[in-house]
Amino acid sequence: MTIEIINTTVNFLKEKGITAPQIGIVLGTGLGQLVNHLDIEVEINYSDIPNFPVSTVEFHSGKLLFGTLEGKKVIIMQGRFHLYEGYSLQEITFPVRVLKGLGITSLLVSNAAGAINLNYKKGDLMLLDDHINLQGGSPLAFKNVSDFGERFTDMCTPYDVNLNEKMLAIAQKNQITLHKGVYAAVVGPQLETRAEYRYLKIIGADAVGMSTVPEVIVANHLNLPVIAVSVLTDECNPDDLKPVNIPEIIAVAGEAEPKMIILFKELIKS
Numbered sequence: 001m002t003i004e005i006i007n008t009t010v011n012f013l014k015e016k017g018i019t020a021p022q023i024g025i026v027l028g029t030g031l032g033q034l035v036n037h038l039d040i041e042v043e044i045n046y047s048d049i050p051n052f053p054v055s056t057v058e059f060h061s062g063k064l065l066f067g068t069l070e071g072k073k074v075i076i077m078q079g080r081f082h083l084y085e086g087y088s089l090q091e092i093t094f095p096v097r098v099l100k101g102l103g104i105t106s107l108l109v110s111n112a113a114g115a116i117n118l119n120y121k122k123g124d125l126m127l128l129d130d131h132i133n134l135q136g137g138s139p140l141a142f143k144n145v146s147d148f149g150e151r152f153t154d155m156c157t158p159y160d161v162n163l164n165e166k167m168l169a170i171a172q173k174n175q176i177t178l179h180k181g182v183y184a185a186v187v188g189p190q191l192e193t194r195a196e197y198r199y200l201k202i203i204g205a206d207a208v209g210m211s212t213v214p215e216v217i218v219a220n221h222l223n224l225p226v227i228a229v230s231v232l233t234d235e236c237n238p239d240d241l242k243p244v245n246i247p248e249i250i251a252v253a254g255e256a257e258p259k260m261i262i263l264f265k266e267l268i269k270s
């Protein structure tokens with residue numbers, strides 16, 4: 001990866017009219033409806049953006065949107081890239097570097113995750129307080145990483161403390177249950193075995209999913225304040241494990257979406 005490649009994409013997007021976005025948003029599985037609240041100025045398919053990877057999972061529509069939301073200029077990634085689709089960690093996080101290049105000063109991320117902490121229920125939301133990277137690699141492990149930032153990026157507070165406090169206050173004010181917890185990122189796409197769920201619990205995970213951590217690592221590399229919220233779509237109880245039901249996971253994400261939209265909109269407003 002080179003800075004020139006990133007700049008090519010940044011300049012292309014600027015020419016398309018994406019000027020001075022303040023906030024970047026990455027929307028996860030079943031969480032695309034936030035775009036209906038956006039006053040859209042520019043809309044571009046990932047496949048039309050130079051150097052962008054192209055989303056393959058069919059329930060991700062794969063679009064970059066720019067416009068106004070709650071009075072702020074925001075850029076939304078509708079659909080993200082996953083390791084399990086065959087992309088590299090650098091490809092997955094390329095859009096985060098582009099968004100930073102366009103000028104965003106904070107990044108909001110959403111995802112769907114399984115609840116490992118069984119006090120947390122299906123349909124609840126969880127604010128990421130910390131994470132465990134089980135994806136077997138780093139998006140920062142490449143030769144010229146120091147051209148882009150620190151090689152040994154600090155991760156003592158990966159999620160922005162101020163934004164997290166604000167988000168918890170917003171949840172309380174709107175009577176939305178928002179747990180705080182540790183997100184473990186796995187490669188997927190297979191779900192976990194019972195033994196793996198037990199292991200995840202023992203090592204301190206409250207939720208498990210297949211995304212977000214690479215983007216958060218790169219945001220930290222870029223000194224870009226980041227916050228992430230999971231919709232807990234299923235309860236991963238190793239002692240009572242049922243076969244995975246992907247349509248149900250997507251449906252639960254969809255049902256919880258209005259709560260996520262309130263949180264994101266209120267945070268953007270503030």
Ligand code: HPA
Pocket residue numbers: 112113114115188191192208209210233234236249
């Ligand atoms: N694992 C288990 N359950 C899930 C996941 C996962 O990665 N994502 C959403 N629900």
